[in-house]
Amino acid sequence: MITTHDIKTYQLTADEERVTLMMKALGHPARMQIFRYLSENPQCITGDIVEVLPLAQATVSQHLKVLRESGLICGTIEGPATCYCLCDEAVTWFKEQVGALI
Amino acid sequence: MITTHDIKTYQLTADEERVTLMMKALGHPARMQIFRYLSENPQCITGDIVEVLPLAQATVSQHLKVLRESGLICGTIEGPATCYCLCDEAVTWFKEQVGALI
DNA sequence: CTGCATTATCGTATTTTTACGATAAAGGAA
DNA sequence: TTCCTTTATCGTAAAAATACGATAATGCAG
Numbered sequence: 001m002i003t004t005h006d007i008k009t010y011q012l013t014a015d016e017e018r019v020t021l022m023m024k025a026l027g028h029p030a031r032m033q034i035f036r037y038l039s040e041n042p043q044c045i046t047g048d049i050v051e052v053l054p055l056a057q058a059t060v061s062q063h064l065k066v067l068r069e070s071g072l073i074c075g076t077i078e079g080p081a082t083c084y085c086l087c088d089e090a091v092t093w094f095k096e097q098v099g100a101l102i
Numbered sequence: 103m104i105t106t107h108d109i110k111t112y113q114l115t116a117d118e119e120r121v122t123l124m125m126k127a128l129g130h131p132a133r134m135q136i137f138r139y140l141s142e143n144p145q146c147i148t149g150d151i152v153e154v155l156p157l158a159q160a161t162v163s164q165h166l167k168v169l170r171e172s173g174l175i176c177g178t179i180e181g182p183a184t185c186y187c188l189c190d191e192a193v194t195w196f197k198e199q200v201g202a203l204i
Numbered sequence: 205c206t207g208c209a210t211t212a213t214c215g216t217a218t219t220t221t222t223a224c225g226a227t228a229a230a231g232g233a234a
Numbered sequence: 235t236t237c238c239t240t241t242a243t244c245g246t247a248a249a250a251a252t253a254c255g256a257t258a259a260t261g262c263a264g
Binding site: 160 | 251252253254255256260261262
């Protein structure tokens with residue numbers, strides 16, 4: 001039943017939710033570092049990132065998962081290793097969305 | 103003592119750290135909603151935002167603090183209330199930084 | 205002054221995130 | 235096959251974030 005007291009919640013659109021998720025993914029120093037490293041070293045392996053961060057392998061793997069789930073990066077299995085790279089379309093889309101904020 | 107095994111950590115610059123903090127601030131649905139509300143309703147009061155979100159006043163106040171500390175919004179005391187608005191310079195700077203990613 | 209309205213902060217419970225060691229899974233080399 | 239390398243996942247401990255009610259603190263009206 002609809003009353004005059006219904007709360008007009010400021011809902012986010014699906015796009016805004018996706019942007020929020022990407023923001024959250026990049027809103028952690030370690031993940032921002034990974035993102036930047038990938039932007040400077042395309043096509044690198046998990047081990048490369050582990051070497052460069054002061055974190056355990058399991059932790060880096062977890063951060064990579066968050067970035068993967070946000071869509072900003074993607075990893076393809078390359079033999080026994082996993083090759084990670086930025087997802088260019090997603091990054092471009094993200095930048096467009098942020099540019100359109102306001 | 104310095105050895106050849108020193109870890110070359112991928113440090114973030116001060117700017118990148120600030121961007122990361124802003125990303126974190128916007129990486130929560132409630133805060134993204136507040137941000138969007140402020141972009142559509144400049145110069146509004148805490149109570150206005152509380153009315154629009156399905157959250158308690160204390161919680162909204164806490165989210166406003168996070169946004170304030172990120173620099174994206176600023177609040178000025180207006181009588182017994184606080185008037186919030188987006189910090190245009192910070193938002194512009196943030197968008198530039200994101201646009202320059204990669 | 206007293207009361208009302210507005211908002212920040214405090215204290216706290218719950219949930220989520222973060223980080224790590226240990227383990228599993230999977231590919232390649234010998 | 236047996237090793238070695240590489241990485242994801244599991245289990246878990248510690249830290250941080252989230253949400254709320256209760257309580258200040260502040261300004262204004264009467």
